[in-house]
Amino acid sequence: MMRYASWINESKESFLGEILKTANYEDVISFAGGLPAQELFPKDELKDCFNQVFDEDGPIALQYAEALGYDPLRAWILEQINVGSKTITMEDLIVTTGSQQGLSLVAQTFIDPGDMLLVESPTYLGALQAFQSLKPKVLMVPSDQDGIIPEDLEEILKRHKPKFLYVIPNYQNPTGRIMSLQRRKDLVRVADKYNLLILEDNPYGQLRYEDEKYPNLMDMYDNVIYLGSFSKILSPGLRVGYVVAKKEIISHMAMVKEGMDLFSNSLAQRAVYKYVTGKPLLEHIVKLRKVYKARRDVMIDAFNKYTGDWVEINRPKGGLFVWAKINEIQDSAVFLAQWAQKEKVIFVPGTFFYPDGRISNEMRINFSCSSPEDIEEGVKRIARALSKVKSN
Amino acid sequence: MMRYASWINESKESFLGEILKTANYEDVISFAGGLPAQELFPKDELKDCFNQVFDEDGPIALQYAEALGYDPLRAWILEQINVGSKTITMEDLIVTTGSQQGLSLVAQTFIDPGDMLLVESPTYLGALQAFQSLKPKVLMVPSDQDGIIPEDLEEILKRHKPKFLYVIPNYQNPTGRIMSLQRRKDLVRVADKYNLLILEDNPYGQLRYEDEKYPNLMDMYDNVIYLGSFSKILSPGLRVGYVVAKKEIISHMAMVKEGMDLFSNSLAQRAVYKYVTGKPLLEHIVKLRKVYKARRDVMIDAFNKYTGDWVEINRPKGGLFVWAKINEIQDSAVFLAQWAQKEKVIFVPGTFFYPDGRISNEMRINFSCSSPEDIEEGVKRIARALSKVKSN
Numbered sequence: 001m002m003r004y005a006s007w008i009n010e011s012k013e014s015f016l017g018e019i020l021k022t023a024n025y026e027d028v029i030s031f032a033g034g035l036p037a038q039e040l041f042p043k044d045e046l047k048d049c050f051n052q053v054f055d056e057d058g059p060i061a062l063q064y065a066e067a068l069g070y071d072p073l074r075a076w077i078l079e080q081i082n083v084g085s086k087t088i089t090m091e092d093l094i095v096t097t098g099s100q101q102g103l104s105l106v107a108q109t110f111i112d113p114g115d116m117l118l119v120e121s122p123t124y125l126g127a128l129q130a131f132q133s134l135k136p137k138v139l140m141v142p143s144d145q146d147g148i149i150p151e152d153l154e155e156i157l158k159r160h161k162p163k164f165l166y167v168i169p170n171y172q173n174p175t176g177r178i179m180s181l182q183r184r185k186d187l188v189r190v191a192d193k194y195n196l197l198i199l200e201d202n203p204y205g206q207l208r209y210e211d212e213k214y215p216n217l218m219d220m221y222d223n224v225i226y227l228g229s230f231s232k233i234l235s236p237g238l239r240v241g242y243v244v245a246k247k248e249i250i251s252h253m254a255m256v257k258e259g260m261d262l263f264s265n266s267l268a269q270r271a272v273y274k275y276v277t278g279k280p281l282l283e284h285i286v287k288l289r290k291v292y293k294a295r296r297d298v299m300i301d302a303f304n305k306y307t308g309d310w311v312e313i314n315r316p317k318g319g320l321f322v323w324a325k326i327n328e329i330q331d332s333a334v335f336l337a338q339w340a341q342k343e344k345v346i347f348v349p350g351t352f353f354y355p356d357g358r359i360s361n362e363m364r365i366n367f368s369c370s371s372p373e374d375i376e377e378g379v380k381r382i383a384r385a386l387s388k389v390k391s392n
Numbered sequence: 393m394m395r396y397a398s399w400i401n402e403s404k405e406s407f408l409g410e411i412l413k414t415a416n417y418e419d420v421i422s423f424a425g426g427l428p429a430q431e432l433f434p435k436d437e438l439k440d441c442f443n444q445v446f447d448e449d450g451p452i453a454l455q456y457a458e459a460l461g462y463d464p465l466r467a468w469i470l471e472q473i474n475v476g477s478k479t480i481t482m483e484d485l486i487v488t489t490g491s492q493q494g495l496s497l498v499a500q501t502f503i504d505p506g507d508m509l510l511v512e513s514p515t516y517l518g519a520l521q522a523f524q525s526l527k528p529k530v531l532m533v534p535s536d537q538d539g540i541i542p543e544d545l546e547e548i549l550k551r552h553k554p555k556f557l558y559v560i561p562n563y564q565n566p567t568g569r570i571m572s573l574q575r576r577k578d579l580v581r582v583a584d585k586y587n588l589l590i591l592e593d594n595p596y597g598q599l600r601y602e603d604e605k606y607p608n609l610m611d612m613y614d615n616v617i618y619l620g621s622f623s624k625i626l627s628p629g630l631r632v633g634y635v636v637a638k639k640e641i642i643s644h645m646a647m648v649k650e651g652m653d654l655f656s657n658s659l660a661q662r663a664v665y666k667y668v669t670g671k672p673l674l675e676h677i678v679k680l681r682k683v684y685k686a687r688r689d690v691m692i693d694a695f696n697k698y699t700g701d702w703v704e705i706n707r708p709k710g711g712l713f714v715w716a717k718i719n720e721i722q723d724s725a726v727f728l729a730q731w732a733q734k735e736k737v738i739f740v741p742g743t744f745f746y747p748d749g750r751i752s753n754e755m756r757i758n759f760s761c762s763s764p765e766d767i768e769e770g771v772k773r774i775a776r777a778l779s780k781v782k783s784n
Contacts, residue, residue, distance in 0.1 A: 002589075003555060005504050005526070008644050035456050043450035050442050050659075058435035062627035064427050097489055097631075097653040104652045108525040112397050113505060129651035133500040134397070134525075163395060197394075235454035237658035239489075252400050259521035260496045261489040265657040266629035267442075 007135050019336065019346055029378035031347045034173060034320055035369040040291060041235050042275070042284055049274035053267055061266045067254040069095025069242070070269040076276055077228070077242055081218075091247040094254055097264045099203055099229035099241030103130035104260065105253045106199055106225060106243075110163050111136045118156065118165040120148050122353030122362075124173045124201070127166055138355040141165070145314070147172070147179035150186035157194040164197040164225070169217060170205040171319025174353045174364035178317055181214050188221040195223065203229045203241075206285050208318035209293035218244065225249060230272055232320070233285050238268040292368050295375060296322070299367040302379035310386050320368040325361055329389065332363045339389050345381035399527050411728065411738055421770035423739040426565060426712055427761040432683060433627050434667070434676055441666035445659055453658045459646045461487025461634070462661040468668055469620070469634055473610075483639040486646055489656045491595055491621035491633030495522035496652065497645045498591055498617060498635075502555050503528050510548065510557040512540050514745030514754075516565045516593070519558055530747040533557070537706070539564070539571035542578035549586040556589040556617070561609060562597040563711025566745045566756035570709055573606050580613040593619045598677050600710035601685035610636065617641060622664055624712070625677050630660040684760050687767060688714070691759040694771035702778050712760040717753055721781065724755045731781050737773035 023030035053061050068074065074093050081088055096102045103126070111117070111134035119127070121140035128138065139162070142152040147169065156162075167187075169179040179187070191198055200217045218226040229241035243253060257263070275281070296315075299322055303313050312325040329335050333349035340346060350362030367375060415422035445453050460466065466485050473480055488494045495518070503509070503526035511519070513532035520530065531554070534544040539561065548554075559579075561571040571579070583590055592609045610618040621633035635645060649655070667673070688707075691714055695705050704717040721727050725741035732738060742754030759767060 002638075002641065003502070004644060005500065005502055008501060033456065038451040038455045041451050041454040043446060043454065046454070047443065047446035047450070050446070051439065054435060054439035054442070058439070059430040059433050062433040062435065062438070062629040063430045064425065064623075064628045097656075100651070101653040108397065109400060110395070110397055126651070126654070129647070132651065133648065231456075236456045236654075237454040239653065239655075239657045246394075249394065252396060255521070256525065259492070259518070259524065260652065261493040261631065262518070262628075263631075264489075265631045265660055268657055268659070 005133065007133055019341070019348075022341065022346060025344075028344045028346060029370060029374050029381065031345070031365040031367070031370065031378055033366055033369060035366070036232055036236065036288075036320075037291060037369050040288060045279065046235065046238075046271060046275060049271040049278065050267060052274050053270040057270060061270050063266070065263045065266045067094070067257045067263050068250075069093075069264060070266065070273060073240075073269050073273040073276075074242075076273060081244060088244055089247070092244055092250055094243050094250050094257065095264055095269055096241045096243055096257070097261055098231055098236065098239045099201065099227045100126055100130060101257075101260070101264075102227040102241055102243040103127050103199075103201070105256050106164070107131045107134050107136075108256045108260070109249065109252050110197075116160055116162040118153070118162045119355065120167055120172065122174055122350065122360075123166065123355070124168060125348075125352050127201070128355055136163070140355060145177055146183045147177060148183075148187065150183070150190045153187065154190045154193075157190065157196060162196070164199045165191070166199045166201065167217070168201045168204070169214070170202055171207065171316055171321075173204070173319070174321055174348070174350070175323040176314060176316025176319050176321045177323075178212065179214070184214060184217060184220060188217060191221060191223065198224045199227070200224050201227045203227070203232050204319040206233050207289060207292060207320070209289055209296060210317040212317060233281065233288065234272065234275065238272060239265060240268055240272050292320070295367045295370070295372060298372045298375045299365070299379065302376045306380050306383035307386060310383070320366050322365045322367060324363050324365055326363065326386070327361075329361045329386075331359045332361050333359075335385070335389065336363075339385040340382060343381040343385040343388075345378045345385070347382075397525065399525055411733070411740075414733065414738060417736075420736045420738060421762060421766050421773065423737070423757040423759070423762065423770055425758055425761060427758070428624055428628065428680075428712075429683060429761050432680060437671065438627065438630075438663060438667060441663040441670070442659060444666050445662040449662060453662050455658070457655045457658045459486070459649045459655050460642075461485075461656060462658065462665060465632075465661050465665040466634075468665060473636060480636055481639070484636055484642055486635050486642050486649065487656055487661055488633045488635055488649070489653055490623055490628065490631045491593065491619045492518055492522060493649075493652070493656075494619040494633055494635040495519050495591075495593070497648050498556070499523045499526050500648045500652070501641065501644050502589075508552055508554040510545070510554045511747065512559055512564065514566055514742065514752075515558065515747070516560060517740075517744050519593070520747055528555070532747060537569055538575045539569060540575075540579065542575070542582045545579065546582045546585075549582065549588060554588070556591045557583070558591045558593065559609070560593045560596070561606070562594055563599060563708055563713075565596070565711070566713055566740065566742070567715040568706060568708025568711050568713045569715075570604065571606070576606060576609060576612060580609060583613060583615065587615065590616045591619070592616050595619070595621045595624050596711040598625050599681060599684060599712070601681055601688060602709040604709060625673065625680065626664065626667065630664060631657060632660055632664050684712070687759045687762070687764060690764045690767045691757070691771065694768045698772050698775035699778060702775070712758055714757045714759060716755050716757055718755065718778070719753075721753050721778075723751045724753050725751075727777070727781065728755075731777040732774060735773040735777040735780075737770045737777070739774075
């Protein structure tokens with residue numbers, strides 16, 4: 001018998017993985033992933049960028065490189081960030097193999113087995129996966145439609161000394177909610193009082209469909225590790241993300257990254273740099289906003305039309321997800337496995353976003369990567385599945 | 393004060409990192425890296441491969457993908473491996489972000505803090521870096537010019553139950569040595585008796601400059617995790633490596649990889665597949681062998697000519713490194729910092745390859761990425777530094 005690390009033996013087989021596999025079946029409509037719309041990837045422009053990289057920097061781009069990443073790209077990212085109130089230097093930033101690696105670097109740099117971490121309730125499943133091999137105790141901070149509740153956070157901090165608080169302030173995964181400005185201020189006030197390190201994950205911040213834009217926590221508070229990514233605004237297949245933090249933290253992370261994968265794909269880093277300096281990235285983002293906003297609206301209209309009072313949904317002001325609650329149903333995982341899948345529509349059940357594994361009647365529903373027709377048809381199928389539950 | 397994971401506080405500042413930085417100074421000759429010769433990268437062919445990927449699979453190659461990797465590439469790798477006696481299936485293989493990530497996946501899948509691991513003496517520095525955040529106890533097995541000594545291994549196994557033994561049987565990093573056939577047989581016999589898991593790392597196996605070729609441990613023994621890579625035979629900037637192991641292990645590693653970086657750069661995986669199926673990879677490898685063998689010979693001749701009895705060197709039958717011992721000097725790290733660097737030549741001192749951090753008069757000297765002229769000049773500089781030590 002294999003002698004795995006103890007956390008492996010404790011982890012459950014991936015029910016979710018099995019569901020996600022069915023997303024590839026031809027006639028299944030999947031709202032389960034968190035995928036950008038692939039028909040919008042700037043394929044031809046990126047192809048040109050790769051060609052430029054090969055022509056101008058071929059041999060060096062194919063060689064081993066620094067763990068911190070490609071300097072011109074790092075400098076460009078800093079320029080964007082320094083538009084905020086903070087002044088960041090080159091030593092405060094490391095490029096990562098997607099922002100998921102940023103989570104993993106934080107985990108290895110900060111977590112000893114048994115350490116306490118705080119997360120929102122609910123929170124991003126992939127963050128829990130990045131943390132789990134270090135065996136932390138993960139505690140959820142009670143949260144409402146504006147994000148975590150500062151008073152509840154303070155109650156916890158009176159009694160515990162967590163390593164950090166993990167938050168997605170903008171268009172959170174899974175709920176799609178945005179943390180209000182007042183909430184950000186209150187959060188930072190409490191964090192500062194207890195010297196709490198905040199891990200701010202911001203993959204969706206630029207995908208906003210209403211006018212609001214709030215400062216990043218990083219711009220309001222010193223003790224923040226900030227994770228950014230090109231996955232949602234350019235392409236996830238490139239695997240280019242980044243971490244911004246104090247120089248000392250970044251230098252430890254560079255050491256961890258060397259052990260983890262030495263450095264991130266150089267061609268992709270250079271191609272991203274060519275792309276963002278060749279043409280304003282904002283033009284592309286504006287296009288994404290328009291398409292995703294329209295898809296969100298189709299989804300909300302479809303729920304209103306087909307599921308009526310059965311399903312309560314929010315109206316996310318950005319990001320990729322609608323968060324929905326099914327009234328009169330206990331467990332959305334059972335609803336998925338026994339009813340929705342038969343109607344050939346899938347989503348991620350709420351239970352997966354709660355580290356305590358509680359039963360939930362919620363579901364995360366992605367609207368970015370399906371056509372308006374499929375969105376309408378998929379919601380119809382959810383409604384049909386619900387009507388079968390009811391009449392069962 | 394930051395509250396890092398405890399292993400961070402225990403790790404030393406990177407003296408090696410500081411040395412490696414000077415490799416970029418214009419007039420320094422660096423034998424310190426383990427870099428392939430970048431003038432030999434098949435830049436134009438790879439550029440064509442990327443273009444084909446964009447033209448044929450653009451949107452899907454830019455999208456999120458499976459942790460296990462790109463199926464056609466996985467199938468192609470299996471075909472190559474199944475030339476051996478073993479029959480491997482698709483479920484036994486995962487693509488990694490370079491083979492360094494393979495080490496990191498093994499670490500997170502197998503190591504609990506305090507677990508014992510066995511390594512060769514000396515061993516690859518980067519493996520130690522991949523393991524360290526899990527805080528294992530690393531024990532060196534006494535080794536000679538043929539690799540680890542089976543009798544010593546058995547003595548250890550009588551008393552301890554290590555999680556695994558990490559070995560590089562072919563042209564080891566740092567020593568360049570190859571494990572003889574008899575030694576492989578003896579090693580496997582002992583491992584089998586104690587049911588020892590072996591982690592077989594084989595980045596250099598195809599870079600052989602003499603006729604010998606021995607079976608992989610994977611082909612002689614069931615309880616092996618095998619790490620392969622395209623870094624040395626194609627390009628490290630692509631970050632494409634792989635792990636072969638039992639299906640159950642690979643499925644756990646896929647879960648770990650999801651937490652670590654979700655999946656590896658899709659464009660690179662697809663471009664590697666285009667490359668290897670478009671033209672025999674062996675043609676390129678034959679070219680590499682010819683150039684590297686010639687450089688090895690230049691290096692050995694230069695040592696014989698310039699350093700005489702001061703330096704004892706081996707004659708590696710493959711790989712990227714010569715392993716040298718400086719007679720009448722205690723500590724090659726001191727020699728590097730105080731003498732060799734002033735002569736503008738650098739290498740990696742032996743101490744870094746011993747997990748117990750012992751003082752060593754050895755040095756790892758790379759011959760693959762310098763021109764024959766630079767190799768000769770660099771060895772001359774080492775000789776000059778040595779003569780200054782002597783006359784000091």
